[in-house]
Amino acid sequence: MSVPILDVIDIHAAYGRIEVLRGVNLTIPKGSVLALLGPNGAGKSTLLKVISGQMEQTSGDIHLAGVHVTGAKPDDLARAGLTTIPEGRSVFPNLTVEENLLLMSYAGVAADKVFDTAYSYFPRLHERRYQLAGTMSGGEQQMLAMARALSSDPALLLLDELSMGLAPLIVDDLYETVGRIAQSGVSILVVEQFARTALRVSDYAAVMTGGRVVATGEPDEIGEIMADVILGGAA
Amino acid sequence: MTCVQCNEKSEKTLYDKTVARRVATASRRTKRSLAALAVMGLFVGGSAASLQPAVAASDFAGFTTFAQATPLRVEIYEAAIPIPASPQIEFNFSYTKVAGATGPIGTARASAMWPGDGVGEGLKTFGEQLGLPGQLTDGGYPAQVNAQSPGDTATASQEFLPGSVGRVSTSDKKAVAKVGYGTTGDVTEGGTNGDAKPPNLLDILQGDPTALAGLLLGTATGKPGDAAPSSSPLGALGVIVAAGGMESISTTTYEADADRVVATATARLGSVALLAGLVKLDGVEVVTKTTSNVTGGAKTTKSITIGAMTVAGNKFGYTGTGFEAMGNQTPIPGLPDDPVKALAALGIKFEMGKSVASKDGAVGAISAEGLRISIDTTPLTALLPKLPLADLVNGLPDLPGQAAILKGLIVALGEAHPRIDLVLGSAITNAQTVKALPFPETPTTPTDTPEAPVVAPLAPTDATGSIVDPGAPEATPPVVNPLPPVTNVADIPGLPPLGSIPMALIVGGLLLASALGWYITTAGNLLFGGAAACAHGLKAGIPDLRKV
Numbered sequence: 001m002s003v004p005i006l007d008v009i010d011i012h013a014a015y016g017r018i019e020v021l022r023g024v025n026l027t028i029p030k031g032s033v034l035a036l037l038g039p040n041g042a043g044k045s046t047l048l049k050v051i052s053g054q055m056e057q058t059s060g061d062i063h064l065a066g067v068h069v070t071g072a073k074p075d076d077l078a079r080a081g082l083t084t085i086p087e088g089r090s091v092f093p094n095l096t097v098e099e100n101l102l103l104m105s106y107a108g109v110a111a112d113k114v115f116d117t118a119y120s121y122f123p124r125l126h127e128r129r130y131q132l133a134g135t136m137s138g139g140e141q142q143m144l145a146m147a148r149a150l151s152s153d154p155a156l157l158l159l160d161e162l163s164m165g166l167a168p169l170i171v172d173d174l175y176e177t178v179g180r181i182a183q184s185g186v187s188i189l190v191v192e193q194f195a196r197t198a199l200r201v202s203d204y205a206a207v208m209t210g211g212r213v214v215a216t217g218e219p220d221e222i223g224e225i226m227a228d229v230i231l232g233g234a235a
Numbered sequence: 236m237t238c239v240q241c242n243e244k245s246e247k248t249l250y251d252k253t254v255a256r257r258v259a260t261a262s263r264r265t266k267r268s269l270a271a272l273a274v275m276g277l278f279v280g281g282s283a284a285s286l287q288p289a290v291a292a293s294d295f296a297g298f299t300t301f302a303q304a305t306p307l308r309v310e311i312y313e314a315a316i317p318i319p320a321s322p323q324i325e326f327n328f329s330y331t332k333v334a335g336a337t338g339p340i341g342t343a344r345a346s347a348m349w350p351g352d353g354v355g356e357g358l359k360t361f362g363e364q365l366g367l368p369g370q371l372t373d374g375g376y377p378a379q380v381n382a383q384s385p386g387d388t389a390t391a392s393q394e395f396l397p398g399s400v401g402r403v404s405t406s407d408k409k410a411v412a413k414v415g416y417g418t419t420g421d422v423t424e425g426g427t428n429g430d431a432k433p434p435n436l437l438d439i440l441q442g443d444p445t446a447l448a449g450l451l452l453g454t455a456t457g458k459p460g461d462a463a464p465s466s467s468p469l470g471a472l473g474v475i476v477a478a479g480g481m482e483s484i485s486t487t488t489y490e491a492d493a494d495r496v497v498a499t500a501t502a503r504l505g506s507v508a509l510l511a512g513l514v515k516l517d518g519v520e521v522v523t524k525t526t527s528n529v530t531g532g533a534k535t536t537k538s539i540t541i542g543a544m545t546v547a548g549n550k551f552g553y554t555g556t557g558f559e560a561m562g563n564q565t566p567i568p569g570l571p572d573d574p575v576k577a578l579a580a581l582g583i584k585f586e587m588g589k590s591v592a593s594k595d596g597a598v599g600a601i602s603a604e605g606l607r608i609s610i611d612t613t614p615l616t617a618l619l620p621k622l623p624l625a626d627l628v629n630g631l632p633d634l635p636g637q638a639a640i641l642k643g644l645i646v647a648l649g650e651a652h653p654r655i656d657l658v659l660g661s662a663i664t665n666a667q668t669v670k671a672l673p674f675p676e677t678p679t680t681p682t683d684t685p686e687a688p689v690v691a692p693l694a695p696t697d698a699t700g701s702i703v704d705p706g707a708p709e710a711t712p713p714v715v716n717p718l719p720p721v722t723n724v725a726d727i728p729g730l731p732p733l734g735s736i737p738m739a740l741i742v743g744g745l746l747l748a749s750a751l752g753w754y755i756t757t758a759g760n761l762l763f764g765g766a767a768a769c770a771h772g773l774k775a776g777i778p779d780l781r782k783v
Contacts, residue, residue: 003783005783039357040356041353061771063771064778065778065780067774068773068775076777132385167374168369193359
């Protein structure tokens, strides 16, 4: 078996005195899509912050491609190919689509290449390239956030709540794009509450609740036991 | 021609005509001079006025504001309810929330009944987990209206129930969210109209008592330029009777040219206004306000009013600190002990709402509640006979699919004894401003050339071109603006000049420190095994994931 691209071992993390991650173990094989599911407050977004270096864990280890990276800075990880699309999209609302994309060129990627990547995945952004990002719909803003991340040529993509505030049809379209990205060889960790759509494009799935991963397996298995794991586990 | 003849013919002489022409010319000149002076005066005055700043620039570079209000919140604390939140269930009636941030970005939300962020935002997930039909939950929580600026929805309104209207509006200067049930179809902000005079009914009728008939029939008229009539559910009858049940208004202003940001939250429960506000009856009103700017810092204010009646602008009522009449407050004795003890025995507790305020420089926050009624159902459930709920549920056939879990939940909830808190009037505001980061000033090299060129005085010459001795000068010629003194770079504070001994010492020290750091790192790796920095025997570092 090849070395997994991400291996999280017994991670603990806390906000002040409140511990939100209580020994998380998670493995993502290279080139696969893992859907991390769970209710609000389970610790999913916190885990992404720890993996991407935005938050320091209190204990535990993180291995990227067989290398110990605990304590690495987020910008170093981003340069190494770990890209995060945060919850809430975080586009610059007062800049146009093209200006938002142009910002990625400051990371060393040529502007033309950034535009090519963005517009090939999302032709709609080309139509809206002179429009202020804040005036676009939620789905189009999510496309912009994804395009911005893809232009950095990621090897491991962390997607946080892709579906938040979006209509189901838009969510389906975006997850089709996620599937295309995965086919290009990018490993993806999808944090999602919209379980069924995420499971459709994932190779593996895990369920978090109460700061722990309580179930892992194939998407079909997880889909069947999802309600039992979340509701039954809490009750 | 004699002068007598001239007079007889009434003709003027050439002299008379010349004098008259000069007088007229002088008069025209005087008028032109006065007009010119007037124009210059206007110009100078205008210039002076234009030098004054048109608007005061804001003293902050970034900000955040937040306001949230609800007149009635029901909180249910029960660990058996499988929702990872505390309280597990909450209902916020007539809920409003606004937020502002640097950009400016404004968001506003109004809801007739907001079930908390956990359920309100994640209703779709709950529906999926419970196996509910997608049509019920795919569109998200229905009883809410939202706006965002910049965004595609800057203003919106929705009538949740007949007469219950939610309105949200956002712009680059403010965000407002309102919810209220009232015959006027609109709600007013609290805490700002305390000194305002009540309107005169005759003024509303525009001095024409016969207009009352049209008013009662809901006919609205206006002069040219007047705003469109309000879309009140009762038409203009709302002027006579304005009944409001549960209202809340959250506003925040963040004008770029203003010197401060403001967040205001108003929660009001039970109000009736008669005769266009001449008589007002209010149940509970909680108003909090937070302002912030960098110079003055943050300021928080609150106003909690319970059971107030306002007649012609004079308020009578019980407040959080006593009885208030004509602006004076008198302390009142507390509630008698016996009824309180009796209610406590049943698990019912009354608390005057708590208010928590904090200020730290330009960061301010305040939250206030009107009245909190806490009901602990443990004593009540102990008094009730136990139902054989488990036997009844186990007798039911198994439910299909994911709904099977509901049986277990019903049994678990039968054992529940939740604590229920009723909060009457809740308002939260906070605001924060930050000043701009100071940019370092770049030292300017004094290379500016003087405006007046330095010219050597020419020797005087005569008509033939030969130089003439000018003799002794009468006075010293004025000194032309000399070049500013050139400052030696070495005199500027900072790094010593290149090639000097201090600079050599600095460079040498840096090189020595680098070499020492490299040596210590290498030695440490050799001694302690840098290849096995992890407890799992893996090397430490940051791999290039694209080449793995």
